[in-house]
Amino acid sequence: MSSSAIEINDLTVAYHDNVVLQGVNLSLPEGEVTALLGANGAGKSTLLKASLNLEPPLRGQVSFFGQPFDAVRARVGYMPQAAQVDWDFPTTVFDTVLMGTYGNLGWFRRPKKPQYEAAQAALAKVGIEDLAQRQISQLSGGQKQRTFMARILAQDPDLFLMDEPFAGVDAASEKALTEVLIDLKNQGKTIVIVHHDLSTVKNFCTWAVLLGNKQVISSGPVEQVFTADALHRAYGIAPELLTTKS
Ligand SMILES: Nc1ncnc2c1ncn2[C@@H]1O[C@H](COP(=O)(O)OP(=O)(O)OP(=O)(O)O)[C@@H](O)[C@H]1O
Ligand SMILES: [Mg+2]
Known part of the structure; x- marks a missing residue:
């Protein structure tokens, strides 16, 4: 069996004494496009940041x-x-994107x-x-979203962790960015x-992964996770308001 792209065991994260993720276990296979879903404040960004130790668990x-x-x-x-980035930092679009490649360089290499x-x-x-x-x-x-998309593309990782890449983009841009993602998936990226x-x-x-109540409510192939009941538990609103277009 191939190893998971990401394997999370018993992850607990708190801000001061406010626990926002409690003993989260999650395994995501390679090669999938996973939607990380949950209400505002459910802990989606925290899950990504804690996984990368940007927010030590x-x-x-x-x-x-x-x-x-x-x-x-x-x-x-x-x-x-x-929304969580300091956009006043004095740097150009090109240098921001170029920074994406730095992880592939050794120490002291330009x-x-x-x-x-x-x-x-x-x-x-x-x-x-x-x-x-x-x-x-x-x-x-x-x-801004396109700049960050370019930065992660310049890095060319095997696993792309993207926090709301479509926030604030227009319909045409969303379509273009979706095509970039589908292209990456076809290359075998996770x-x-x-x-x-x-x-x-x-x-x-x-x-799909549904986060709610400090836990993973459901995780698996999108058809299995995307049930009215699980969505209701994640978002706390009537399932009929969550019916999806196909
Ligand atoms: N730096 C911080 N200090 C204190 N509390 C925080 C901090 N960052 C997030 N929180 C709190 O932790 C909880 C989870 O926040 P998080 O940003 O992970 O949610 P999210 O699911 O990404 O929400 P959204 O959909 O609004 O982006 C929220 O209650 C939030 O108020
Ligand atoms: Mg967030």
């Missing part, structure tokens, strides 16, 4: 491809939730031609080549996206 272990994060850093990409080319190709892929020299503080919401639009989950996600 109180307890628990996480492995990627059967190894600790530090051993496989370059294979794991992370796109933070745009980016060279292959890294510059990867950054350029990633900008082209998401259609923002013309913004390369723009300060990131001067981008629209959708352009993708986890925090997503709020339940109506589109089944269009491109093969796996």
